[in-house]
Amino acid sequence: MTSSRAYLSDLFSLDDRTAVVTGGSSGIGRAVAGALARAGARVVVVARKKEGLASTVEELTADGCRAAWVSGDLSTRDGVRAAAEEAAAVFGEPDILVNCAGINLRPPMGELGEDVWDTTMAVNLDAPFLLGQRFGPGMAERGFGRIIHITSQQAHRAFVQSGAYGVSKGALESLARSQAEAWSPYGVTCNTLVPGFVMTPLNARLSSDPDRVAALAARTMTGRNGVAEDFAGAAVFLASRASGYVTGQSIHVDGGFSVH
Numbered sequence: 001m002t003s004s005r006a007y008l009s010d011l012f013s014l015d016d017r018t019a020v021v022t023g024g025s026s027g028i029g030r031a032v033a034g035a036l037a038r039a040g041a042r043v044v045v046v047a048r049k050k051e052g053l054a055s056t057v058e059e060l061t062a063d064g065c066r067a068a069w070v071s072g073d074l075s076t077r078d079g080v081r082a083a084a085e086e087a088a089a090v091f092g093e094p095d096i097l098v099n100c101a102g103i104n105l106r107p108p109m110g111e112l113g114e115d116v117w118d119t120t121m122a123v124n125l126d127a128p129f130l131l132g133q134r135f136g137p138g139m140a141e142r143g144f145g146r147i148i149h150i151t152s153q154q155a156h157r158a159f160v161q162s163g164a165y166g167v168s169k170g171a172l173e174s175l176a177r178s179q180a181e182a183w184s185p186y187g188v189t190c191n192t193l194v195p196g197f198v199m200t201p202l203n204a205r206l207s208s209d210p211d212r213v214a215a216l217a218a219r220t221m222t223g224r225n226g227v228a229e230d231f232a233g234a235a236v237f238l239a240s241r242a243s244g245y246v247t248g249q250s251i252h253v254d255g256g257f258s259v260h
């Protein structure tokens with residue numbers, strides 16, 4: 001009889017896989033990077049600030065994981081290209097790409113200028129597209145790949161001045177479907193994880209208002225807001241062999257927020 005450990009390992013182990021996680025130095029990305037690394041993957045985290053990157057990698061290596069960081073600015077196309085090459089040079093071409101780096105600038109729609117629009121699209125949409133173009137075809141050629149984008153409930157509904165942010169996340173879900181259509185026949189699945197409200201530095205202002213936080217928690221079915229660690233299991237599932245027949249999907253990890 002197969003032991004449960006061997007069975008679970010066959011389904012979910014990421015041993016011998018290599019992952020690149022953008023935004024892996026903070027919040028949801030940091031939790032996802034940790035989950036993939038603890039499930040066996042070699043993980044490269046990409047973001048701008050070296051302090052958060054270094055402390056993430058320190059934590060993971062202290063835990064016996066293989067991890068490294070690349071500092072890069074994903075708001076310019078040259079920055080994305082440079083970061084991609086640097087990331088691939090560490091442990092080799094990735095089997096798993098997680099696009100988690102994101103920004104949420106919230107000017108009221110009437111005041112939303114071209115600068116905010118351009119920066120939002122550059123980080124939240126152009127970078128995932130360019131990284132997909134860089135790594136997707138190689139994954140398809142090797143016969144295995146996993147592309148995971150982190151979107152938002154704002155891909156589905158207007159919420160607290162969605163502005164450019166909601167548009168970028170809606171497009172990112174469409175990108176996942178286009179990538180799934182192109183590369184799933186070659187073993188590369190492309191999906192998105194859709195957070196509700198998660199207490200991270202991204203929404204520090206909203207998180208500092210206890211009444212708003214309580215009201216948002218009440219809108220879930222589980223009665224609480226999300227924490228970054230809520231994404232660990234779903235990320236490992238989408239990165240693993242187990243999810244080979246799941247592609248082009250948007251999977252809400254939101255305590256039921258989206259269906260309440």
Ligand SMILES: NC(=O)c1ccc[n+]([C@@H]2O[C@H](COP(=O)([O-])OP(=O)(O)OC[C@H]3O[C@@H](n4cnc5c(N)ncnc54)[C@H](OP(=O)(O)O)[C@@H]3O)[C@@H](O)[C@H]2O)c1
Binds near residue numbers: 028050101194
């Ligand atoms: N928290 C929520 O409630 C929530 C809800 C829905 C969706 N999301 C999505 O989840 C993802 C992660 O968000 P989070 O809440 O975990 O936010 P976070 O803690 O602020 O993390 C954002 C990450 O993105 C990196 N980043 C930002 N701009 C970058 C740039 N120009 N180049 C490279 N890296 C950049 C940041 O590092 P540096 O600043 O060092 O570059 C950081 O690692 C985002 O895509 C966000 O839209 C979050």
